[in-house]
Amino acid sequence: MENSGITADILFQLGPLQISNTIVTTWAIIAATGLISWLITRGLQREPGRIQTAAEGVVNGIEEAIHEVAPEHTRQLLPFIGTLWLFLIIANLSGLIPGVHSPTRDLSATSALAILVFLSVHWFGIRTQGLKAYLHHYLRPSPILLPFHIISEITRTIALAVRLFGNIMSLEMTALLILLVAGFLAPIPILMLHIIEALVQAYIFGMLALIYVAGGIQSQQVTQQKQKEKNEE
């Protein structure tokens, strides 16, 4: 925990892999999330209690948000997008726990998530439309735009990673600096800001991922729909 400001600390080596505190925190989050999920869902009943109602509310909220963007692929996208939101909320807020750093203040973690979003866009797109039809949308409306499409794919992925990393890292740095400079109660407003920012950043990252994935799925569908409408006319 020596270099707790910008980069993650390597806690131990597991073969060729360096295990940083980001990974350990992520494991803790996964374990806690998995355990809580199991505890909640093991006794689901027809008449829900408070916890079940909250769990159903969370799932329903995520489902409705996805349904607004990709109504035909809600159930297909729910595990990935929902997990992104839940993980990012927990990961962003975990920085509020003393001695724990948010995994999302590590560029390696945010890059991994951004890469997953990048890959999932293509994965869902190809699964829905097929490889040829999916790749064909890069040539629309004109093959000349292909380089711009590629650049757009890369830059938005980088933007995803850097945006989340920058915001969370800066929040934690700010909180740390104020805690060092000011007294014990001074960082409280900053911590409040941390909560809001953590929720907003999780929402932004998840919503952008959803839009990218839905765009990959529906890009060819829009073209096909237009073509169909033209044929009907």
Next chain:
Amino acid sequence: MELNWSTFFLEIINFLILVWILKHFFYKPVLDVITRRRMEIEKTLNDAKVLHDDAETLQEQYKNRLGVWEQERLTAQAALKEEIEAERTRQMEALQITLKKEREKAQAIEQHQLEVCRQQAEETALAQGAQFAAHLLTAAAGPELERHLSDLFIQELAALSPKQTEALRAAGSKAPDRIQISSAYVLDDTARQLLEQSLSTTLGINGPFHYTQDKALIAGLRINVGAWALRANLQDELKSFVDFAHDG
């Protein structure tokens, strides 16, 4: 701001594991419960809709049935009304007939009573007339009147029809000794000879003749020949008025 590849790859794996865990232990069970509940709610709603539709159908049927019943009631009411009207007409006709019969019966009874009254009055009048005439003739009667009556008898006897004459002859021949001549006054010999001569000539009766006096005859004769009686006196004439009234 260094990129640690171990962290990068492990984070990808961690996230995918988290996706799998949440998918199997959170999303799926919760979504299953929600889906089950939605299905139950939809089933309940469908059942309620079916019940509602059934209720509406039943309501419609009941409305139709009520309409039919109302129609049937009106038809039955009209039929009953017609039946009552027909029955009333029939009863009225029967009553009219009965009344007519009763009226006719009453009229007949009244007529009969009037007739009886009239007859009684007539009889009474005749009886009184006869009684009055009897009193008057009793006072006015005498041997002269009796002689006239005797002469009248002899003329009438001569004017009898052959059939009547024959019947009297037969009666006289069966009982020649039973010829009784009654008179209110004592007949003199001349009157007796004329009478016996007439009876002998007309009826072939030669006697013997028994003469008696009967004041009740007032004036005139009564000759009994067997079962026959020849009357030529005022009492029998007056009595015949009364009998005539009785016979109508």
